[in-house]
Amino acid sequence: MPFELPTPEVPEEVISLGTLIVDLVGVFAGSVLGALLAERRKMDLMGFLVLGLVSGVGGGILRDTLLQAGPPLALVKPGYLAAALAGALAAFIFELQHGPGVRLLATLDALTLGAFAVAGTQRTLEVGLSPGTALLMGAITAAGGGVIRDVLARQTPQLMKAVPGYNATAALAASAVCLALSMMGHPRLALLAGMVLGGGLRLLSLRYGWRLPVKRARSAKPPEAGPRDGAP
């Protein structure tokens, strides 16, 4: 073992509880933000509930459905569905579309992105799949719910658009560092580093407008009239 980290002895239960709290905060924040999309679309109460639930727990459920190692954790462990439901109802009852409340929730949503990615990565390794799959599952856990939300609300998935803010990218970075440290035998540091890196990267990318590259057009000819397929 090349170096020894001065990690304080934190009991396992404290870590489990801490992870659960971070998870539930992330589910709640994601659910509120998803349900606010239902508000902008003038949907009814059921629209709030559906967009809240898929935004809050959709990514984890998609991961567990793909991994096929038992029913989705969000359907088994208490708290997840309740947190998502609470978020959707809060968005329906309170006036959150503008103001400091939604800014706080967006910050919490960003900060918890790394925790979701780490959870997906570690779950995939536990199930025995490869590091490459674990990376993908980290990204799906953190960003998959937003994709389902966008599909149901009929907008292009945010994470595929050339807009500022890393999303799946921050999740992939969190998964990668978590994976590296896990394989080096530091599971707790992996957890912490992934959470900090993912959350930090997401927050900074939103703050400073970082974005992924777009393909550089090489030819000088004018663009086509529009997308050929799928034009209505």
Next chain:
Amino acid sequence: MPFELPTPEVPEEVISLGTLIVDLVGVFAGSVLGALLAERRKMDLMGFLVLGLVSGVGGGILRDTLLQAGPPLALVKPGYLAAALAGALAAFIFELQHGPGVRLLATLDALTLGAFAVAGTQRTLEVGLSPGTALLMGAITAAGGGVIRDVLARQTPQLMKAVPGYNATAALAASAVCLALSMMGHPRLALLAGMVLGGGLRLLSLRYGWRLPVKRARSAKPPEAGPRDGAP
């Protein structure tokens, strides 16, 4: 046991057969109605088949995929795929878009909604998951196929829109009563009450234009220019 119900002794096989018939009628009706959306969209035969199949059996398949207790019943038990296929072909061959036929099918579709919700609830309890999850699965069984249908046909899922007619709401009510009576030790009454409540609520809500609440705007300022659609 606080009260004893005067249920006549109905053999188990009769109940199974009755449930199966109701299920298949619901699958067939849902499939025809889904395929009629393909007709309005001027899709080809494959569009009829796809929208018919997902409308007829999509909800149950989504439930079983989430529960992970074996392959979806609709893919295992004979009759389901055949009923959905028959519905799609009937919509392709016959002129059903208007007239009394489609009205009958819409009534059958509404009446069988409770049966789907009850099936989803009971299956979730059998698998050992919590009552909260069973409620959700009841709604997904009854209304999930319509959501997939709407996504594939590129329209906002009906059950999220502020339009008259309970859908997931009726399914949740059916699941709730089924759940309560099951937990009180009356599985057969649970089955019957859920079917009647769900089907009745759906039918009455369509008849009288009941709808879920929409969020009341509290501010007097003019609305935004419109849904931004995925901007930022």
Next chain:
Amino acid sequence: MPFELPTPEVPEEVISLGTLIVDLVGVFAGSVLGALLAERRKMDLMGFLVLGLVSGVGGGILRDTLLQAGPPLALVKPGYLAAALAGALAAFIFELQHGPGVRLLATLDALTLGAFAVAGTQRTLEVGLSPGTALLMGAITAAGGGVIRDVLARQTPQLMKAVPGYNATAALAASAVCLALSMMGHPRLALLAGMVLGGGLRLLSLRYGWRLPVKRARSAKPPEAGPRDGAP
């Protein structure tokens, strides 16, 4: 056995390797073509990756998620994710939108359609499900990824539109012949015949503009003003 086929003795490993190569070529070609849709939509790098992955391996993953006989092969067997990733990156780096490269890829994509259908059919039979389900799973393996791609890119799934070119149809034909020959005790011939029929039918249908029937309007009255729900 009514007739004896003069099949040369090909070792099992050669067949496995050949099938794998055909599969990976199909995944790569499908991924490039999917990612080119991200280019037309002016998505960022993540859009290329997502559309490439779902186009390349989405159909097989959907099949395995439905079959529930273990995690999706594309997430377990090495090579699949890598081939899809390589395709998406190739589309991002190189100028492939027009020119002979994309035509070659489209040909390879068409030619491998039968292999995907056969793989889905055989996997379903291995798992012990019925021939009808095996047909459906063949079509889902070959054409399901394209449907997910189209949903994410917000266009009507190509295979439901009244446009030239068989897609799910060619897959169903490949599955049917594979099924028939498998059940007659000729698994290797089933493999080969399905691949040739599916690939050939897809290629010929594109070349000669074959299309599925559209429902013939019977009444002479003018069409409705437009689809009522979800009008774009």
